[in-house]
Amino acid sequence: MVKKEPESETPLLDELEKGPWPSFVEDIKNAAKKSPMSRDLLRQLELSYKEKIGHWKHGGIVGVTGYGGGVIGRYSDRPDLFPEVTNFHTMRVNMPTGWFYTTERLRKVCDIWEKFGSGLTNFHGSTGDIILLGTTTDNLQKTFDALSDAGFDLGGSGSALRTPSACIGMARCEWACFDTLQMCYDMTMKYQSELHRPMWPYKFKFKFSGCGNDCVAAIARADLSFIGRWRDEIQINKDAVKEYAASGLNIRADVAALCPKKCIDWDDVRKELTIHSEDCTCCMHCINVMPKALRPGKDRGCALLIGGKAPILKGAQLSSVLIPFLEEEKLQPPYEFVCDLIEKIWDWWDENGKMRERVGELIERVGMRVFLREMGLKPVPQMVYEPRSNPYFFWWPEEIGLEITKDEEEDETNE
Amino acid sequence: MVKKEPESETPLLDELEKGPWPSFVEDIKNAAKKSPMSRDLLRQLELSYKEKIGHWKHGGIVGVTGYGGGVIGRYSDRPDLFPEVTNFHTMRVNMPTGWFYTTERLRKVCDIWEKFGSGLTNFHGSTGDIILLGTTTDNLQKTFDALSDAGFDLGGSGSALRTPSACIGMARCEWACFDTLQMCYDMTMKYQSELHRPMWPYKFKFKFSGCGNDCVAAIARADLSFIGRWRDEIQINKDAVKEYAASGLNIRADVAALCPKKCIDWDDVRKELTIHSEDCTCCMHCINVMPKALRPGKDRGCALLIGGKAPILKGAQLSSVLIPFLEEEKLQPPYEFVCDLIEKIWDWWDENGKMRERVGELIERVGMRVFLREMGLKPVPQMVYEPRSNPYFFWWPEEIGLEITKDEEEDETNE
Amino acid sequence: MSKTDIGPPYFKELVPPIIAKNYGDWDYHEIVQPGVLKHVSKSGDELYSVRVGGARLISIDRVREYCDIADKYCDGYLRFTSRHNVEFLLSDKSKLQPLLDDLKERKYPVGGTGHSITSIVHTQGWVHCHTPATDASGVVKAVMDELIDYFTSMTLPNQVRIALACCLNMCGAVHCSDIAILGIHRVPPKVDHERLPKICEIPTTIASCPTYAIKPDPKRKSVKINEEKCMYCGNCYTVCPALPILNTDNDGISIWVGGKVANARGNPRFSKLVIPYLPNTPPRWPETVEAVKNIVEVYAKNARKYERVGEWIDRIGWERFFKLTGIEFTDKHIDDFFPGRATFRTSAQFTYT
Amino acid sequence: MSKTDIGPPYFKELVPPIIAKNYGDWDYHEIVQPGVLKHVSKSGDELYSVRVGGARLISIDRVREYCDIADKYCDGYLRFTSRHNVEFLLSDKSKLQPLLDDLKERKYPVGGTGHSITSIVHTQGWVHCHTPATDASGVVKAVMDELIDYFTSMTLPNQVRIALACCLNMCGAVHCSDIAILGIHRVPPKVDHERLPKICEIPTTIASCPTYAIKPDPKRKSVKINEEKCMYCGNCYTVCPALPILNTDNDGISIWVGGKVANARGNPRFSKLVIPYLPNTPPRWPETVEAVKNIVEVYAKNARKYERVGEWIDRIGWERFFKLTGIEFTDKHIDDFFPGRATFRTSAQFTYT
Numbered sequence A, B: 001m002v003k004k005e006p007e008s009e010t011p012l013l014d015e016l017e018k019g020p021w022p023s024f025v026e027d028i029k030n031a032a033k034k035s036p037m038s039r040d041l042l043r044q045l046e047l048s049y050k051e052k053i054g055h056w057k058h059g060g061i062v063g064v065t066g067y068g069g070g071v072i073g074r075y076s077d078r079p080d081l082f083p084e085v086t087n088f089h090t091m092r093v094n095m096p097t098g099w100f101y102t103t104e105r106l107r108k109v110c111d112i113w114e115k116f117g118s119g120l121t122n123f124h125g126s127t128g129d130i131i132l133l134g135t136t137t138d139n140l141q142k143t144f145d146a147l148s149d150a151g152f153d154l155g156g157s158g159s160a161l162r163t164p165s166a167c168i169g170m171a172r173c174e175w176a177c178f179d180t181l182q183m184c185y186d187m188t189m190k191y192q193s194e195l196h197r198p199m200w201p202y203k204f205k206f207k208f209s210g211c212g213n214d215c216v217a218a219i220a221r222a223d224l225s226f227i228g229r230w231r232d233e234i235q236i237n238k239d240a241v242k243e244y245a246a247s248g249l250n251i252r253a254d255v256a257a258l259c260p261k262k263c264i265d266w267d268d269v270r271k272e273l274t275i276h277s278e279d280c281t282c283c284m285h286c287i288n289v290m291p292k293a294l295r296p297g298k299d300r301g302c303a304l305l306i307g308g309k310a311p312i313l314k315g316a317q318l319s320s321v322l323i324p325f326l327e328e329e330k331l332q333p334p335y336e337f338v339c340d341l342i343e344k345i346w347d348w349w350d351e352n353g354k355m356r357e358r359v360g361e362l363i364e365r366v367g368m369r370v371f372l373r374e375m376g377l378k379p380v381p382q383m384v385y386e387p388r389s390n391p392y393f394f395w396w397p398e399e400i401g402l403e404i405t406k407d408e409e410e411d412e413t414n415e
Numbered sequence C, D: 001m002s003k004t005d006i007g008p009p010y011f012k013e014l015v016p017p018i019i020a021k022n023y024g025d026w027d028y029h030e031i032v033q034p035g036v037l038k039h040v041s042k043s044g045d046e047l048y049s050v051r052v053g054g055a056r057l058i059s060i061d062r063v064r065e066y067c068d069i070a071d072k073y074c075d076g077y078l079r080f081t082s083r084h085n086v087e088f089l090l091s092d093k094s095k096l097q098p099l100l101d102d103l104k105e106r107k108y109p110v111g112g113t114g115h116s117i118t119s120i121v122h123t124q125g126w127v128h129c130h131t132p133a134t135d136a137s138g139v140v141k142a143v144m145d146e147l148i149d150y151f152t153s154m155t156l157p158n159q160v161r162i163a164l165a166c167c168l169n170m171c172g173a174v175h176c177s178d179i180a181i182l183g184i185h186r187v188p189p190k191v192d193h194e195r196l197p198k199i200c201e202i203p204t205t206i207a208s209c210p211t212y213a214i215k216p217d218p219k220r221k222s223v224k225i226n227e228e229k230c231m232y233c234g235n236c237y238t239v240c241p242a243l244p245i246l247n248t249d250n251d252g253i254s255i256w257v258g259g260k261v262a263n264a265r266g267n268p269r270f271s272k273l274v275i276p277y278l279p280n281t282p283p284r285w286p287e288t289v290e291a292v293k294n295i296v297e298v299y300a301k302n303a304r305k306y307e308r309v310g311e312w313i314d315r316i317g318w319e320r321f322f323k324l325t326g327i328e329f330t331d332k333h334i335d336d337f338f339p340g341r342a343t344f345r346t347s348a349q350f351t352y353t
């Protein structure tokens, strides 16, 4: 037999160093050179690859002084084999809004993590935080102190407000109908305590997208989604339209025919585009295809949607319309209307929600009508794709001039 | 004061004799001339109009010898005021399939009802029966005997097979893809016992429509809906197409643009219509608009759908696809495949259904996968608008090589 | 004793000869004029069907009058449709006009074909049922008096199917109608603790409630109702007469639109709630008549050719529908019967109108 | 002790001067080439953004390398995107080509813009989570190795967003992705009756089960699971570690398609199940790679311009999708989680293909 290279500790993971896409295995190995933690992480991961099973358990709550969250405690279930990751907790660091960095600030984070952690990170976590991936219980406070000194703070975890995020918006995008970044930042600052000290039935997420393209996927993931819209007409630059036509864009097929409301007329002779704005749903398609010719209207603001979340427990929900339009004024400091509403929602949810019940699930359980009434909001058709088709609806006692007896010892399992 | 006409017993109902649409009050009054029952019915109805409330109660079960259904027992809650309708039961008489009559047969029914009943009827009830509206308990058997002698039989009621119905189909309609009338009649005859002797968890309805227009509203109302379809191409008569065009029909706008699958090409120069049949869903629209030019394909049969029903208990259901295509052979005597399946469905439902649970609700409760497996039917995409979006699905024990423990003392209320 | 299980008369013995001859052999049809269909068979034979509307609740003398007409013009053949119209079947074209003249004289409305409003499928109401929240025949008569011109013409964008059911049992295809008139109760049943133990089976009664509002009341051997959870469906009353739900002041009518059954173009679908409550105002229910008429007129004015009511609303959106009809949108329109969320607008797409 | 509640650094201190200057004043943009965006402000200023894909799980040395690059070409400014790509922000056009050359040398993929496949949003997997049914980073690496040409080009009908979550918690927008790769368990948890009473709260554990499969087991002060009702979501394990659900042989991957988030054209929507199970085959998960690739290719070949995956399927119908991809339709595709019925095809409209 021909003599082989010294055998790798991680033959399976090594396979993932091959191929053109950047390899996380390369990075773990890289970190492992300096960090024994990362080396044991690598070895434990190899075991998972071999056994096709994870090797982490959750355990006692860990954290930093004064906060109830921001750290995900994790413990190896094979500390015998991988002692360096006996405890290996992740810290969530609130990213700068819009994920903007100067190299100077970014290097600071790296230095801190080199000193106190595994040297591994996620840029970023899927909520948006900087994820500092793995350190010991002892080092948590130290890391936090160093981060704080460098001007960083932790993000959310547990039954708290989660780190809000926003699309790049006005920083670079011509379509932003409100200032997503500023509002996201302001809300983050205003609700620092809610972010750091879990005290609700479950988690709560805000996301801000400047237009219907929803580049931060708010509608799918946020309990409150702010999605930019306008109320007047799409702005049309007629010359630019003609240029698009001249340059070969098939405006009839690629723009008009794909408008979901078929509210665009295209005159192929005059090369003129007319939009019946009263039918336009601000879907963004036509603007997306012709960015030089079409722009959102001037009366801008956002729609507020509520209830987005992943499947656990009663099935996934997309956010649904709560307020069709918040005017620009309401989306600027001091955000009085918005904050009042947010706090009202939190109070109601806090009081009525079961443990691990997101606000959308609570609304589903007790009925939108109850929620709207509590919030003092008016029902409008924009809230629904269509009205109910079942005849199982309720009347308020005062509508039928009756007192309704409530069964206090209600068994909840039936709901 | 001026002298008035003798005051009417029914001032409110009299208002409904006015106006151009034929008046039921006129007919009740007419019947009341000969029948004291009808007179008391009229007077009780006037009371309902005054008090805005019904005056009937249900009570003891009534019927005819040998049958468990076909009669709806009804009792006045004011026999003190309206003694003649103290009991006032309705008989459901199975209509001739397609609601065809000779005057001779129809007059016989009238004569019988003149003799034994109120003289009031519904032509027809919304399941399709002839409704003989109101007679005494005593007269039920007599009416039945006379009807039977005249060649009529009762329809269904209670937890039984209900009177099947069919669109006019081949008797008059050029679009019938199978012989709805004959099949409906044959099924009615084959299942006489199921129709007359309630023995199931709840009611069960068949309806037969010869094409997607569904002129008997099967999909909304039948536990099993047979809806005609074809599998090959729509037959096009090119000359007739040209004639429609010439006569001014806007084929692009009124036909092609309204095709739900946009699978019709219209060549306005050559006046030619092309249908991409592989995309056609047999919706019928184009054929409806151009009956002289377009006809269903030649390979005809029907789709079988299951579960249609009104809201009680868990919400209304439209029938949903169970078998996308039953070939013509299967829709002819002896209907072996269809009858085997029907009986299998009944057996399974009878065994597993709760009281007052329609088959569609049972399927919803236990899961379509269980039903399909029990029936030996293959799941196909035509059964759904789209696949599931929640990740809450089950594996069969044999698929994961496991024995699954079943909790026998299962509490049903949670389901 | 008479024979049982003989089933209905065989239809082939009841069809006119022209149908027997051309059974399954029809080639095409035309609507000659409102209410008059002409079906042409491949053999060239022509069948004329004349459709007449009526009160479904009729006396035997009315039926006999139909028979007289059929004897005179149709060799004694007639049929009824799946929506309870009468159809006089003629193979002799020369008798068509005389028949029409005769019908006119009798003030029978001829129509209901094509893009019209045909007869309203309906139910028993106060005439014969024990659970109604409104009457059936009276409301239908009042509405049809108002809409009769749509019956006798074909000027609408497409057919408009109207149905009425007097309670949530929805006897008829009310739940899938262009416009549905539905009787509703609005107060929970009152438990008659005295009668209940005697005449009702407690487990069945409890199981009859879709929202689990009914609980056993072991002390009284009866049940109790959590009124907050009750949405007045009346199903418990159907299974247990000791739970009366009929109510003079609070029963009434709700209006639903946009359902359909046919597969033509858009899929079959349920009707959706548009007016949660209109009072019971016998004998002529003016609020209901007005509401239905308004919807028909707004539809007639705004829909495109071939659009059914629901397809029209699909295109314009519900927000526009409420605006055009001037109907108020309320919290009742938002589905909160599990799984109502499917109807929530999980999209930032909508118009402000 | 350090300061708490200081929040994140203020972003306006971290944006390049060109952004500070033109904030809210951008006029239009162009995609100069795959991975290179040019945003032009009303003032005429031009900002170039160069988007680079990477393994989201990176070492601090990698981050420092990004910093080196940003220092060299971008005056020290960079950002990350909402899908975890790096964007180098240049106001000096002359540095664009040198930057691109440098990136090429480093083998960094430039792309992810326009009608491409951008980076796969994903999660922790075996690297750091306790409930995963599969790994995250490894699957993503294997899939992106295969799809990288779609990252660096813009040849698809529209963007295709792929996401991966390693368990049903779905950390990420997996439930609304064009193509979702989802780790699933397939056997019920085993109750560790010894530990359970010590470390779990029984009512919370019972309430954690969406299908009510968990019941108290008072004798053992533990719980029991009705395995027939369990669909392996793992939620009970999240709240109670004494209900281990991870399983070497039966855990694996499911594939979902047709979801989207943007309001453009069609409404936002969930992804739908297409492949219920593929085995866990580390290190390179060939079955999953092949499955994703197949779907992308069939979509690329058949969809029309601007159609997202779900919009394409809307047009052709799911029956056609299954046929074109050759994927088998099973009983698992039919929704039976209440209220699954909403997905049943209550229509006689479909094709046979």
Ligand code: SRM
Binding pocket: B098, B166, B167, B168, B169, B172, B173, B174, B175, B213, B214, B215, B216, B217, B288, B289, C029, C031, C037, C051, C080, C081, C082, C083, C084, C085, C112, C113, C114, C115, C118, C119, C121, C158, C159, C161, C173, C176, C177, C178, C259, C260, C261, C262, C263, C264, C308
């Ligand atoms: C006679 C009857 C069948 C029967 O066995 O009794 C019948 C007969 C015809 N129907 Fe129908 N339909 C009949 C109830 C129905 C129903 C059921 C119902 O309303 O409860 C429907 C489904 C309604 C719905 O979707 O809610 C129905 C939906 C159609 C359609 C689809 C229209 C559409 O565009 O949505 C057509 C096609 C058309 O009209 O062009 C149609 C077409 C036809 C044709 C043209 C078929 C033919 O070629 O003979 C017949 C004459 C139509 C006409 O009146 O203009 N028939 N038709 C029923 C007459 C009812 C009445 O008295 O008014």
Ligand code: SRM
Binding pocket: B058, B072, B074, B090, B092, B122, B124, B125, B126, B127, B128, B129, B130, B131, B155, B156, B162, B163, B203, B205, B220, B221, B222, B308, B309, B310, B311, B312, B313, B358, C122, C123, C124, C128, C129, C130, C169, C170, C171, C172, C173, C238
């Ligand atoms: C007579 C009729 C209405 C009419 O005026 O035409 C009718 C009348 C009654 N129906 Fe119905 N149903 C009638 C067709 C229907 C239909 C339509 C159909 O069959 O196409 C439906 C909807 C379709 C369906 O079956 O889902 C219907 C759905 C119901 C229901 C709800 C069933 C459900 O599963 O949701 C009930 C409640 C019940 O069974 O307890 C019900 C119950 C009743 C009862 C028996 C009420 C009761 O509990 O006593 C009514 C008796 C009234 C009476 O005094 O005669 N009726 N019922 C129809 C039967 C006439 C006939 O045989 O031709």
Ligand code: SRM
Binding pocket: A098, A166, A167, A168, A169, A172, A173, A174, A175, A213, A214, A215, A216, A217, A288, A289, D029, D031, D037, D080, D081, D082, D083, D084, D085, D112, D113, D114, D115, D118, D119, D121, D158, D159, D161, D173, D176, D177, D178, D259, D260, D261, D262, D263, D264, D308
């Ligand atoms: C940089 C980023 C925002 C950020 O704050 O980080 C961004 C930036 C832009 N998006 Fe986006 N989108 C970004 C995530 C998203 C997301 C969220 C996601 O994928 O998780 C979505 C929703 C995806 C979905 O529907 O599932 C998203 C849906 C769009 C669309 C809608 C496309 C469609 O037709 O469905 C557009 C319009 C277009 O591309 O023409 C769009 C357009 C744009 C424009 C053209 C806006 C502009 O004028 O600057 C930007 C460049 C697009 C490009 O890459 O071609 N952006 N965009 C995100 C880049 C992610 C990445 O690294 O690949």
Ligand code: SRM
Binding pocket: A058, A072, A074, A090, A092, A122, A124, A125, A126, A127, A128, A129, A130, A131, A155, A156, A162, A163, A203, A205, A220, A221, A222, A308, A309, A310, A311, A312, A313, A358, D122, D123, D124, D128, D129, D130, D169, D170, D171, D172, D173, D238
């Ligand atoms: C780190 C991260 C995934 C990643 O690799 O990026 C993550 C990781 C975990 N998520 Fe998540 N979630 C992460 C974003 C999300 C998102 C996406 C988002 O926020 O936009 C979702 C879906 C949106 C939503 O909130 O519905 C999400 C939905 C969940 C759920 C299900 C929540 C639900 O209501 O359905 C759980 C279950 C739970 O909370 O017990 C969960 C639980 C968890 C836990 C804490 C599991 C646990 O019980 O211990 C994971 C810790 C992993 C670890 O070891 O660090 N994670 N999780 C993301 C947070 C990083 C960050 O802060 O930036």
Ligand code: SF4
Binding pocket: A167, A168, A169, A173, A174, A175, A176, A177, A209, A210, A211, A212, A213, A214, A215, A216, A228
């Ligand atoms: S969501 Fe709209 S405003 Fe925000 S970055 Fe995307 S396209 Fe621009």
Ligand code: SF4
Binding pocket: A258, A259, A260, A261, A262, A263, A264, A275, A279, A280, A281, A282, A283, A284, A285, A286, A287, D265
């Ligand atoms: S934004 Fe969308 S809905 Fe509005 S006109 Fe453009 S394509 Fe149509």
Ligand code: SF4
Binding pocket: B167, B168, B169, B173, B174, B175, B176, B177, B209, B210, B211, B212, B213, B214, B215, B216, B228
């Ligand atoms: S359902 Fe079809 S076949 Fe039957 S009568 Fe109506 S149009 Fe004719």
Ligand code: SF4
Binding pocket: B258, B259, B260, B261, B262, B263, B264, B275, B279, B280, B281, B282, B283, B284, B285, B286, B287, C265
């Ligand atoms: S039957 Fe319907 S789907 Fe088929 S071609 Fe005609 S209009 Fe299109």
Ligand code: SF4
Binding pocket: C123, C124, C125, C129, C130, C131, C132, C133, C165, C166, C167, C168, C169, C170, C171
């Ligand atoms: S709808 Fe209700 S009240 Fe009317 S007949 Fe049917 S069961 Fe009776």
Ligand code: SF4
Binding pocket: C188, C189, C208, C209, C210, C211, C212, C213, C214, C225, C229, C230, C231, C232, C233, C234, C235, C236, C237, C245
């Ligand atoms: S009326 Fe309906 S909701 Fe109310 S208690 Fe009776 S069954 Fe339940």
Ligand code: SF4
Binding pocket: D123, D124, D125, D129, D130, D131, D132, D133, D165, D166, D167, D168, D169, D170, D171
């Ligand atoms: S998806 Fe599941 S396994 Fe993966 S990180 Fe999130 S909670 Fe953990």
Ligand code: SF4
Binding pocket: D188, D189, D208, D209, D210, D211, D212, D213, D214, D225, D229, D230, D231, D232, D233, D234, D235, D236, D237, D245
């Ligand atoms: S895995 Fe999910 S379904 Fe199974 S018992 Fe646990 S919580 Fe219930």
